[in-house]
Amino acid sequence: MSFQAPKGTFDWLPPSSEAILAVREALAAPLRRAGYGYVETPVFEDTELFKRGVGESTDVVSKEMYTFPDKAGRSLTLRPEGTASVVRAVLQHNLHTGQLPVKLWYSGSQFRYERAQKGRYRHFWQVGAEALGSEDPALDAELIVLGARGFASLGLRQVKLLVNSLGDKNCRPAYRAALQEFLRGLDLDADTRARIEINPLRVLDDKRPEVQAQLTGAPLVVDHLCAACKSYHEEVRSLLTASGVAFEDDPRLVRGLDYYTRTTFEFVHGGLGSQSAVGGGGRYDGLSEVLGGPPLPSVGWALGVDRTYLAMEAEGLLGEAAPGRVQVYGVPLGDDARRRMFLLLSELREAGISADMAFGGKGLKGAMKGADRSGARFALILGERDLAAEAVQLKDLTTAEQTEVPLAQVADVLKGKVQ
């Protein structure tokens, strides 16, 4: 083995690669039914976009970005998340000057320079959705419901939804100060003490038991919400309940990125190793302004495609996929037959019948094995005798029944037999 994939990355191979395609489709389908348009943005952006949009206080920006200079000396960064790019694209193309909200969805690669472990890779995939320019609890609820529907449509039953509100620019500062005061009185290591000053809410997320034990009496943001945030959050919750989407209030739920306000939520699953989030999002009312745009209250989420795959694996939902399975398999005997089979397959494929054949001059036995393994129901056997008769032997591999079919009629005969 000479080369291998870079650290923290991996290849999707058949058959699991088929499941990944299915996951992307399933997560996106509810969005398309709800009027979200597809957006595709560059995989790299101006480094400053992420510094400003995601926040310099976050670990994502301060130590996990793939940043590099291009040949003209510009600093570019492989996107570590999708929201900043989407907001940038909306502002750049003035999509927000039309009817609001602007509803967009995307699917693609994200990159973070982290130490890899189960469910956390340096290159990962997300399906995301953003609804920009509208402050309406129904929009928050809509997105959450669409995410939940996506997971449910894959058969996932153990995805749990956690919901919280982080307050807004009116009530968050007072809460932040109260939390900082509480945290400063605890016995914590230097890194965590530094985090108290930069991003105190994240301390609530610490998984270490000795830290969690000290957090039992910590002030909770729900107790510090202003009236507007409180009623907004109540409305979101009641819409979720009315939609039949089960959720759990988690007053400790915070998000890793700076731009979140008010509604925040996470879809969690127990089958991902030590990681738990299969998706998450929330409202980010101030992000547009941070990026130099007008006020554009918005809400969005991102769901982890590879993490969803792991969740499905944990729930035993990955059936026996049959990658590249075809309906018909050609078994040519000899060079003349191979040339004729090649043309016959093209004809079948044009007619909408999926077909493969034995390559490499295999013998009959080897070619028949290939037919068996291809998953095809029918084999087409073509040798010198058949060529002379302008016919082919059509064998049903499930019954071993074999009939001779004139070459000119193969497509028509098969059309009647496959599906």
Added chain:
RNA sequence: GUGGGUGUAGCUCAGUUGGCAGAGCGCCAGGUUGUGGUCCUGGAUGUCGAGGGUUCAAGUCCCUUCACUCACCCCA
């Protein structure tokens, strides 16, 4: 950045006290010169992660190093 575990055939792994490099699966071929699956027979594939050391002898013991993996941190 920190800590644990694992590196032997394409894959999953065994390998005892240091004594000839192994199994299952997969792959290829034959049994059957124009017929797959099941079965039988045979075959190919190894820098035992790499480098050094101890020893008559190292997959095995010691040192170094790399990779993978899991967890902390962080996050989808």
